[in-house]
Amino acid sequence: MTEPSDDLSPAPNTVSEPLSRAIGERYLTYALSTIMHRALPDARDGLKPVHRRILFAMRELRLSPSGGFRKSAKISGDVMGNYHPHGDAAIYDAMARLAQPFAMRYPLVDGQGNFGNIDGDNPAASRYTEARLTAAAEALLEGLAENAVDFRPNYDGTLEEPIVLPAAFPNLLANGASGIAVGMATNIPPHNMDELIGACLHLIQKPDTSDENLVALIPGPDFPTGGVIVEPRESILEAYRTGRGAFRLRARWQVEDLGRGTWQIVVTEIPYQVQKSKLIERLAELIQTKKVPALADVRDESADDVRIVLEPRARTVDPEMLMGMLFRNSDLEIRFSLNMNVLIDGRVPRVCSLREVLRAFLDHRREVLIRRSQHRLDKIAARLEVLDGYIIAYLNLDRVIAIIRTEDDPKVALIAEDWGGGVFLTEPQAEAILNMRLRALRRLEEMELRAERDRLLAERADLTGLLADEAGQWKRIGDQLREVRRAFGKDAPGGARRTGFAEAGVVEEVPIEAMIEREPITVICSRMGWVRAMKGHQPLGAEIKFKDGDGPRFVLHAETIDRILVVGTNGRFYTLLGANLPGGRGMGEPVRLMVDLPNEAEIADLVIFRPGEKFLVASSDGDGFVVAAEELLAQTRAGKQVLNLRDGGRTAVCRAVAGDHVAVVGENRKLLVFALEELPEMARGKGVRLQKYKDGGLSDAITFRLTEGLMWKDPAGRTRTEPDLTEWLAKRATAGRMAPRGFPRDNRFT
Incomplete structure (x- = not known):
């Protein structure tokens, strides 16, 4: 029998390392994966991997803008099975957002069915909806078949997917992006395509242009839901210069005259990403809690467009004042943050300025142009080689037919044949001749072949010159951008700017009197x-x-x-x-x-x-002080702590100060009068001792003018006055003397 070994050393394949290092390395791997493959968009095409894979899978399914629709379940299933091994619900949600005109300034998916609405309702299940690509998405994909970008193997190595899309327009800024990674986040609002392309053309002509010139061309975001930006121009310029900032965005509204002096406010555009149903609920809550007393009713009369009706409580209410209060207390005004944290070249996350983002897009377009041009040159070279073979075959057609009919291996024979002057066919040429159909023989006319060859030679010369001329490349990129501008610019349907600009005005403080009758x-x-x-x-x-x-x-x-x-x-x-x-x-x-x-x-x-008043507050323990009325106002339901109490103590007195002396009576019926100036004025605290007690506590206190004497009501309701208070006049915190004859039995002054 073998005895158990005392050797506790690790197995040969086990590697020991500190727990902190092991956790740190694994968490860093997870963080990098989240940053690069999930949360941050690429600066070149403005897409995250899930969106890129959705568009690519739809292209593979040939869902062109002019073609038919396919079930969303089929699309999300293909994306999940071929490229994106995650939940189909997450894929469908991402695709549905690409189809929402209130979420995307230029939708990339054309949806048919219920894809959600501005109220915040969810899209229908994927089995009920259908989709296809839009013209904007097709512009992002244009050039994939021409080696415009690199491809990589998909997650299981059976297929290939593009690392980035060619992107004919700056989609990152056109449609915006948002995401939360590990330790970093991004939030980019949508912009107007016409303005973006104008800025790109300006940047091509003047690469060292200033941020001020770019912001003059791109004055601010252009949200799909419209609204009005009230952010100062200086703040917008600083946000675009640094890549961080925020935009104040308000709803668009107008006053509708109902006749006879009555009116109502109609909101026609609400801020971006604000759910209309929740906005209505918030406005109804403001009415119920009377936080905005000037608002009487809210109605949602929206159909295809937004129409929220706000009724004032009275016709005398100022519309500007009412909307100012609503801007402060509801999502009729929001702050949309800007954080242009993007992946540069798909690898390095960085917070970029507006110019850096546009420059990354333009550099990408130049690389795409060079790669597509080189791809076309390769295609031309291959076609010219085939055309030369066709011309040889045309000039020697009888010999070619004889070789094909008599030789066991006609391909080898065609390659070995000398066609005169030391001219031999290459393998691609021989393969093309053999693959030619018989009916094509009648079309092998030398003039047509030579004309096609001349066209290709001219095109090759043009492309070769383009690849050698950087200025020519930028001119070609500018021409391509102008074509995109014609398709999606301000003159195209839906291309005009939707979000306006205005001054914020002063809405911080509105007096309560202005809101209430x-x-x-x-x-x-x-x-x-x-x-x-x-x-x-x-x-x-x-x-x-x-x-x-x-x-x-x-x-x-x-x-x-x-x-x-x-x-x-x-x-x-x-x-x-x-x-x-x-x-x-x-x-x-x-x-x-x-x-x-x-x-x-x-x-x-x-x-x-009453503003400006002061109050005497005191506890049952006999401590108190003077406090300004403004310090007693509470802003919340929870109230405001003013008088600090000992265990078992309670608030006994809160009286408006009117006089120069204080009269205090205890439960022991002893009365003390002292000068008001002996009490401190505080905002909060326990205060100082008013009267000294052996047993019991404070019963009541009041302020009065010493020259007028101390007054109280006797049990019969008659007013009594004690003009001479010398007997009870003393310093604060003394015991005092018994109250005068006729003083109320309940020890109260009133």
């Missing part, structure tokens, strides 16, 4: 925290109905434009807008549905915000 209201809040607003200023002592077990707590006069400050016992302040309060017909709504007031907190007070 100013009306008096009476704000009512019950003991259980139900709030409502009755129209007009109702008598404060009028009888009001409440739910069973509930009753009045706060009643105050306000206006619809007022902000109501809800003071929580947790030290937080919440803001309600008078116009947003529920109407007074019902019982109202709980405040907790409008703001995020915790269940353990209660409403300590309800006050109206």
Whole structure:
């Protein structure tokens, strides 16, 4: 029996390496694969591998723009089986996007069926839709059969696919691109083909032209959904110079007069990549939450075109102001970022400027021109060789026929035969003669053969001269670009610029008064925290109905434009807008549905915000300070923490400052009066001690003018005044003395 070995050394084929290095190398391989083969487009043809393979597979299926359609399932299946070994759903989604006129400025796939819409609905399943190439896609593919680009084996080595397409126009900028790789991303908006070709022609004539001149020819993106760019020209120029930046894009709108002074706003173009259905939902949410009170209703009346109707709440609303608020609060205005991170020569990712991207395209077109010209020269050389053989055969037709009829191996005999003056046939010539049909013999006329040879010789001379003349090459490229311009430029159907330019204007701050119709209201809040607003200023002592077990707590006069400050016992302040309060017909709504007031907190007070006012805030522990009213406004439902509390403490006082002294009364009925200047003014904090207690805490505090004396209401409702307060006047944070005779039993000043 063999004993187990104690040798724990690794097997001969095992390689040991640190875990960090192993993970790092493998992750780097994955990152490079993602960058080069998935996420970033090639600067030459503007395509990612999946899009390039879709177009190439459709070309192989002969789906030309003038031909018939094929099922999308067939196309995506061929792409997956032959070139792109990934999910068919991902391939179909990529192909569907190439067919969407609201996503592509110049669609590369002509779709038949439901390929999605601007509302954000998904395309129908691939078995229901059909597709073929567009003329723009054909222009990208033109030259593949003429050795214009290199090919590589597909994923299993059974077929070949192009590394890049010849690309007759700068597709990278014409249709844009977006993608997220590992550690880098790209986002390029679409542009107008006519402007791009104009810039390319200018760059051919003046290779060292400035960025300013290029931006003068390409003023900005041209989105398929239109809209209006409101980005300053300086920012656009800087974005194109550096390859990074952003464009502010707004919806296009107009005011539609309905007669009798009424009007509505109609949005006819929405920003690029904004789903119309989600935009409508957002606008409806703004109406429901009353974030834009001037907007009363939104309707989607779109058919084939976009038509979103916005109704104002009143005819006095300023349309510019209303749209300014909507631009701030919805996707009627977006910022489309520019990040021209592309693969240069298909290998090196780099953030390029506008000129560098156009230069990469032009250099690619020159290489394509040279390769196609060389390919044509090779074809001409082969054809001239065959024509020379045909001429020899024509001059010696009887001898050729005799050799073919009598020789066992006529090809060898034709090559070995001396046709006079030491002229022999080459193997391609002999092969061409043998492959000729008998019916072609009658067409072997010497004049026709020599005429074709002369045409080919002239063409060869022209191509040879072209390959030797760089200026001639650029002239030929310019002619080709002008042909593309005629096919897809501003005079072609759909070629005119769709996105306009305008000044942004000032929409940052719109006063609340401009959006709301100013009306008096009476704000009512019950003991259980139900709030409502009755129209007009109702008598404060009028009888009001409440739910069973509930009753009045706060009643105050306000206006619809007022902000109501809800003071929580947790030290937080919440803001309600008078116009947003529920109407007074019902019982109202709980405040907790409008703001995020915790269940353990209660409403300590309800006050109206007045700019420039100051408030005395204090806790039940006897700490407090003075705070400006502007510091109490909250921008969100969560409110704003103003008064910091100790454990078990609560907000006891929030009173508007009106006077020069403070009167504080504790639960022990001791009263203290001190100068207001002893209190600090703060934005947030615990404050300073107002009054000293052995037991209990603060009951109430108020500010008043010492010269007018301290006033309160007695149990009978009569106003009492204590003019001489010398007995209670002391420094802040002292204990104070017992309240004067007749002071309310509830220890409250009001």
